[in-house]
Amino acid sequence: MIGDSKVLIWTAAEVEDGATPAEHLPYVREILAWAGRYLVSPNPELGRNGPVCPYTQPSLHKGLFYLAALTTTNGETDVRDAIQSLRSWYERLSNRISPSDRELLTILLVLPQLDHQDSTALDELQREAKDEFVADGLMIGQFHPVCDQPGLWNEKFKALRAPVPLLAIRKLVVFDLPFLMDNAVHAESYFRRFAPDIPPRIRGQLVKRLAGNEKSLQTA
Known part of the structure; x- marks a missing residue:
């Protein structure tokens, strides 16, 4: 113990x-x-x-x-x-x-x-x-x-x-992205950790798009 x-x-x-x-x-x-x-x-x-x-x-x-x-x-x-x-x-x-x-x-x-x-x-x-x-x-x-x-x-x-x-x-782990897509802060943390070579501006756009798509699916 x-x-x-x-x-x-x-x-x-x-x-x-x-x-x-x-x-x-x-x-x-x-x-x-x-x-x-x-x-x-x-x-x-x-x-x-x-x-x-x-x-x-x-x-x-x-x-x-x-x-x-x-x-x-x-x-x-x-x-x-x-x-x-x-x-x-x-x-x-x-x-x-x-x-x-x-x-x-x-x-x-x-x-x-x-x-x-x-x-x-x-x-x-x-x-x-x-x-x-x-x-x-x-x-x-x-x-x-x-x-x-x-x-x-x-x-x-x-x-x-x-x-x-x-x-x-x-x-x-890298497979956790689907569990983080409903929150832009979490998605940003994910991409910063697993895709650090993506430029910050592009990464931010990607996060917004993914989070937006997730919200659309939830309200569809």
Whole structure:
């Protein structure tokens, strides 16, 4: 286990072995089981071939899949502070592994204290954090029992539903552009990172056009 006064972090192996405080163990174990069952498997409603998350199985296999929780469950730990702390821990863990494996590093912050019937609070936490995370080359996504965000390949498939509210952190990869097109700031961060040779003026025009097309599709 690693962590600080705001967040605790365990490897998947530690969770499997029960090396987790009793107050956290049921929730992180439930999410680990869900990840090993749902994220690694194909789903006929997904809209594409392959597992729901193509990175989860390799991440588990290489021991780069972590689960985290707030240090306390009585509301004394601020979730926003924990998210910032977790971002710092992610960078530290990333620096310990080879560059070729960094895209497999994943941390799931399990948040059972949030409302399981209403995803508003979790959605807001994710929105608040995403600008800074994407600018730093990271993705932060939300999963919730009633998350209504449509799937990328099938709008009727609610891919981001999980038995316990959580935030997932991983490295931003080149395939993430479709998840960033609805926000010009995020798209600009993406192109600055993955297409730095495009002149800034052209890059800005491209971002505006992509973001505009995405909004048109959403309102069509």
